[in-house]
Amino acid sequence: MRGTVLYGPGDVRFEDREDPRIEKPTDAVIRIAATCVCGSDLWPYRGLQPIDGPTPMGHEYCGVVEEVGSAVRSVKPGQFVVGSFATSDNTCPNCLHGYQSSCVHREFMTRAQAPMLRVPLADGTLVPTKDVPPDDLAPSLLTTSDVLGTGWFAADAANVKPGSTVVVVGDGAVGLLAVLSAKQMGAERIIAMSRHEKRQRLAREFGATDVVTERGDEGVARIVDMTNGIGADSVLECVGTPESMMQAVHCTRKGGCVGYVGVPHGVELKGEDLFFAHVHLHGGPAPVRRYLPELIDLVLNGTINPGKVFDLVLPLDQVAEGYRAMDERRAIKTLLRP
Amino acid sequence: MRGTVLYGPGDVRFEDREDPRIEKPTDAVIRIAATCVCGSDLWPYRGLQPIDGPTPMGHEYCGVVEEVGSAVRSVKPGQFVVGSFATSDNTCPNCLHGYQSSCVHREFMTRAQAPMLRVPLADGTLVPTKDVPPDDLAPSLLTTSDVLGTGWFAADAANVKPGSTVVVVGDGAVGLLAVLSAKQMGAERIIAMSRHEKRQRLAREFGATDVVTERGDEGVARIVDMTNGIGADSVLECVGTPESMMQAVHCTRKGGCVGYVGVPHGVELKGEDLFFAHVHLHGGPAPVRRYLPELIDLVLNGTINPGKVFDLVLPLDQVAEGYRAMDERRAIKTLLRP
Numbered sequence: 001m002r003g004t005v006l007y008g009p010g011d012v013r014f015e016d017r018e019d020p021r022i023e024k025p026t027d028a029v030i031r032i033a034a035t036c037v038c039g040s041d042l043w044p045y046r047g048l049q050p051i052d053g054p055t056p057m058g059h060e061y062c063g064v065v066e067e068v069g070s071a072v073r074s075v076k077p078g079q080f081v082v083g084s085f086a087t088s089d090n091t092c093p094n095c096l097h098g099y100q101s102s103c104v105h106r107e108f109m110t111r112a113q114a115p116m117l118r119v120p121l122a123d124g125t126l127v128p129t130k131d132v133p134p135d136d137l138a139p140s141l142l143t144t145s146d147v148l149g150t151g152w153f154a155a156d157a158a159n160v161k162p163g164s165t166v167v168v169v170g171d172g173a174v175g176l177l178a179v180l181s182a183k184q185m186g187a188e189r190i191i192a193m194s195r196h197e198k199r200q201r202l203a204r205e206f207g208a209t210d211v212v213t214e215r216g217d218e219g220v221a222r223i224v225d226m227t228n229g230i231g232a233d234s235v236l237e238c239v240g241t242p243e244s245m246m247q248a249v250h251c252t253r254k255g256g257c258v259g260y261v262g263v264p265h266g267v268e269l270k271g272e273d274l275f276f277a278h279v280h281l282h283g284g285p286a287p288v289r290r291y292l293p294e295l296i297d298l299v300l301n302g303t304i305n306p307g308k309v310f311d312l313v314l315p316l317d318q319v320a321e322g323y324r325a326m327d328e329r330r331a332i333k334t335l336l337r338p
Numbered sequence: 339m340r341g342t343v344l345y346g347p348g349d350v351r352f353e354d355r356e357d358p359r360i361e362k363p364t365d366a367v368i369r370i371a372a373t374c375v376c377g378s379d380l381w382p383y384r385g386l387q388p389i390d391g392p393t394p395m396g397h398e399y400c401g402v403v404e405e406v407g408s409a410v411r412s413v414k415p416g417q418f419v420v421g422s423f424a425t426s427d428n429t430c431p432n433c434l435h436g437y438q439s440s441c442v443h444r445e446f447m448t449r450a451q452a453p454m455l456r457v458p459l460a461d462g463t464l465v466p467t468k469d470v471p472p473d474d475l476a477p478s479l480l481t482t483s484d485v486l487g488t489g490w491f492a493a494d495a496a497n498v499k500p501g502s503t504v505v506v507v508g509d510g511a512v513g514l515l516a517v518l519s520a521k522q523m524g525a526e527r528i529i530a531m532s533r534h535e536k537r538q539r540l541a542r543e544f545g546a547t548d549v550v551t552e553r554g555d556e557g558v559a560r561i562v563d564m565t566n567g568i569g570a571d572s573v574l575e576c577v578g579t580p581e582s583m584m585q586a587v588h589c590t591r592k593g594g595c596v597g598y599v600g601v602p603h604g605v606e607l608k609g610e611d612l613f614f615a616h617v618h619l620h621g622g623p624a625p626v627r628r629y630l631p632e633l634i635d636l637v638l639n640g641t642i643n644p645g646k647v648f649d650l651v652l653p654l655d656q657v658a659e660g661y662r663a664m665d666e667r668r669a670i671k672t673l674l675r676p
Contacts, residue, residue, distance in 0.1 A: 093568045094592045102592035102616045104567075229442075230431045245609060254432045254440035260613070267609025271583060271602025275622045278440045284616040 003114030009047030020118035025071035028122035058113030059085035084288035090124030100289035115338035139307030149288030151177030158234035158259030162186030170238030173333040183207025310335035341452030347385030358456035363409035366460035396451030397423035422626035428462030438627035453676035477645030487626030489515030495620040496572035496597030500524030508576030521545025648673035
């Protein structure tokens with residue numbers, strides 16, 4: 001088969017790779033229905049995160065099980081499945097606490113931008129649907145694999161509750177789906193920080209009640225001004241830069257919560273700043289596996305339509321253009337179809 | 339009157355100062371029953387925190403109201419009161435959220451090592467007892483003003499619940515009372531990190547089930563080893579150095595909580611470390627006012643005896659020796675009696 005490989009900054013190739021196969025009895029091999037490009041793929045694509053030689057790419061996936069190893073019990077060939085970007089046995093103490101993305105046997109998936117994919121720890125990583133869903137639901141189901149699950153974790157980590165005032169920092173696909181997540185959790189007011197008209201529109205469609213275009217100190221001042229002078233209950237950090245992180249901390253009221261899911265790059269938090277900010281801070285790699293059953297249901301019963309974040313659909317072999325479009329911010333998120 | 343003034347590193351003087359008086363209608367003046375030296379007083383005493391000229395010291399206090407301003411409604415002369423080290427109006431949005439130590443009108447108290455004290459915002463800062471309590475309860479009541487309230491906040495911020503496994507980093511008075519707090523909140527296992535025999539004994543008396551003498555990476559390895567390989571549910575950071583903070587983060591299980599109350603000095607948290615540590619982080623200046631009514635009750639009804647942290651009692655005019663004894667770790671905490 002052919003799959004996606006990153007060779008260096010800006011150099012994405014779709015080229016011959018070995019077919020995946022069952023390597024361990026706990027593996028499954030799935031035929032990809034849809035995959036996509038993640039905002040986090042752009043870090044190495046932009047040369048901001050070193051890679052160690054040619055690197056197969058992709059960690060968001062859904063599709064039909066082709067084959068399972070001898071020890072796999074909970075999924076079988078022919079079933080449609082979604083899995084997390086991080087594998088998990090779903091039985092270790094960290095998994096039992098709901099932190100499957102820190103499973104003691106965790107591996108990060110990295111070969112999903114391809115027509116076929118080996119998934120380790122299939123029983124603990126994949127969630128099957130009852131029937132094979134209609135193909136037009138594949139994009140929304142795909143989002144549960146990472147981008148929606150990550151936005152959901154941002155809202156959950158920031159303790160969004162019915163009636164909350166929420167700020168979302170970052171208008172990438174994760175930020176937009178963090179808006180959707182906050183709305184689902186009953187937030188009363190959702191302020192999206194965005195200066196891109198198209199993204200603002202989608203944020204409003206997902207439930208944003210306000211849009212703030214200012215950034216940095218000016219952005220913080222606007223939020224404080226809009227929130228009784230004290231800041232928001234919950235702030236969802238969906239970028240990962242030093243600026244976005246401090247913007248999030250300073251938009252939060254005393255005793256409020258920052259949920260951060262943007263993979264930090266160059267972020268350093270001064271202890272004294274944090275101490276007097278008086279916020280709760282929680283984040284990390286989203287424990288998508290914890291949320292998958294609920295999120296899949298919300299998609300299948302039509303409550304949410306997170307697949308709207310895909311504003312560019314390409315055949316898988318044009319994956320390089322998919323990266324380019326996201327890098328240049330021409331696309332919010334690129335869906336790839338084998 | 340005479341009061342305590344810090345002139346520079348190691349230079350504490352008990353000298354003539356103006357008598358406190360009502361300056362604003364919301365003030366009270368109280369006659370101190372007991373005051374003490376705080377671990378945080380040692381930062382400037384050791385020259386690790388600059389001071390801007392001679393600085394009156396002390397922020398832990400209880401005593402009898404002498405006089406109140408014309409606007410004060412909730413306390414009156416003759417009543418015994420305890421107040422927080424941070425003043426609060428107890429009506430602003432931050433106060434109403436339970437973060438009185440970030441009251442929009444907050445001032446940090448700093449003249450309590452004296453026989454008389456002016457307390458601003460008396461209605462929102464002081465809590466009176468029903469009767470004047472017997473003098474032998476004054477030490478325990480005094481602890482609710484800061485050191486116990488701060489240990490309590492560490493446990494609360496770290497989400498200690500019945501059955502929790504808890505680690506306490508720091509064996510100063512705050513750390514020891516964090517042990518007591520975790521015990522009160524129902525922790526099943528409380529591991530005190532301490533290498534001082536006298537403090538270990540008090541930690542065990544307050545409820546510690548285990549003592550770990552290792553520090554740094556070795557200490558972390560011991561904790562992980564003792565907790566099913568995954569770390570503790572709740573870790574209470576009661577020091578404030580870069581080493582203690584990272585020790586706390588790395589002792590915590592994925593999804594667990596770090597409550598940090600040691601005022602950070604030189605602490606910088608790397609975003610990526612925190613991200614993959616997957617912990618909840620909450621802390622700051624303890625909102626003592628929130629806890630005062632409950633903690634005063636626990637003292638008055640004899641449930642807890644936090645005053646045991648005072649292992650040195652001196653007349654107020656020997657305050658300089660009180661600082662010295664704590665600086666040299668000869669004393670855990672010095673009680674001062676006017």
